[in-house]
Amino acid sequence: MPLVAMTREMGSMGMDVARIVESELRVPLVYHEIIDHLADKMRLRKSHVVRLLGGKASLLERLTSDKTSLSIFTADEVLQTASKGAVLRGWGAAHLLRPVKHAICVRVCAPRELRVRRMMERLDTDDREAVETEIKHSDEAQGAIVRRHFGVDWQHPELYDLSLNTERMSVEQCAERVIGLARDPRFAETEASRAQLEDLVQIAKVRAALRADPATRELSVPIRARDGAVTLEGVVDSAEQAKLAGRVAAGAPGVRSVENLLRAAEEVGRTVRE
Numbered sequence: 001m002p003l004v005a006m007t008r009e010m011g012s013m014g015m016d017v018a019r020i021v022e023s024e025l026r027v028p029l030v031y032h033e034i035i036d037h038l039a040d041k042m043r044l045r046k047s048h049v050v051r052l053l054g055g056k057a058s059l060l061e062r063l064t065s066d067k068t069s070l071s072i073f074t075a076d077e078v079l080q081t082a083s084k085g086a087v088l089r090g091w092g093a094a095h096l097l098r099p100v101k102h103a104i105c106v107r108v109c110a111p112r113e114l115r116v117r118r119m120m121e122r123l124d125t126d127d128r129e130a131v132e133t134e135i136k137h138s139d140e141a142q143g144a145i146v147r148r149h150f151g152v153d154w155q156h157p158e159l160y161d162l163s164l165n166t167e168r169m170s171v172e173q174c175a176e177r178v179i180g181l182a183r184d185p186r187f188a189e190t191e192a193s194r195a196q197l198e199d200l201v202q203i204a205k206v207r208a209a210l211r212a213d214p215a216t217r218e219l220s221v222p223i224r225a226r227d228g229a230v231t232l233e234g235v236v237d238s239a240e241q242a243k244l245a246g247r248v249a250a251g252a253p254g255v256r257s258v259e260n261l262l263r264a265a266e267e268v269g270r271t272v273r274e
Contacts, residue, residue: 001085001189002027002182003197005093006106007154010138011115011122013166013174014108018089020175025182027085034077034091041073041212069211071149076208079201090142094160095150099200101193104181107160108174110167161187199225202254206230209252215244221262223249228256239264 002025008014022029039046049070078091082103097103110118112135119131146154157163162181164174181187202225210216219241221234230249236242246260 002087003082003085003097003100003103003189004087004106004178004182005082005097005103006087006089006108006178007094007142007160008089008108009110009115009142010135011119012108012110013118013171015089016171017108017164017166017174017178018087020172021178021182022087024175024179025087027087029087029089030081031089031091034074034081037077038070038073041208042069067148069217072204072207072211074149076204079197079204083197083201092146092149095146095152095154096200097197098159100197102187102189103197104162104178104187105160106178107155107157107163109155109163109165114167195227199227202228202230202252205254206249206252209248210245213244213248216241216248219245221245228254229259230255230257231259231261233261234263235265236262237265239266 004018004021004025004027006014006018006021008017018029035046035049038044039049042049074091075096078088078093078096082088082093082097082100088097094105094107098105112132115135116128116131119135120126120128123131125131143154146152152159162177164177166174169177203223206223206225210219219236221232221236224231224233230252232245232249236245242260242262242264245262246258249255249260250258
């Protein structure tokens, strides 16, 4: 199934590009649907999640929000959605899916001045200052989220297979480029690329399961997966915590087996002393 992960700047007309791609490739365009699932998992109002991701949350909302859970559950939702084929807009999908060979990572951009003019027209306003502020906040929020979750600058062109500037190209031309790549044999889904995506999905499911369980929610350990076989590695506080993590991981959807290589801190310390 075609898989496109798109990052766009406010006022770049990226949404218009995504709608054409969705229609031509016959896969769903996904954005708001993920918000509903995230809100349920985090027990927050949908509007709260929207403000967090858009950089508009109040100080109190930011202080009382679990950003680690937001990151983990977002990755889980995005990767599960991607496994069915989709045009994914935002959500860090372009960075999450970068390792997958058949995923097309696209950035749609335009100069800020042009984006300001477009948004003023779209909103039917002559309040340039308000629109400039809105675009500035949107850009900063996207940049902060990607830096926090992936440690990269979201505007760097080398992170994408295709960067499209709608100052120079029409929406239709941009969509044509994306569709062309999706139909290029070099971006065709293969058994190997499908397995690659499924392994990422499995890792995300296990990480989400560990986060959702009160006994293991604070764990942050390396996880590997291959064909449903999961490996947990790293150091935890105690042998009991290692056992709990193994049980929670084994209960995650799709897990066939768990190799639990977690070691208790006390055991590691004893080995070092010896």
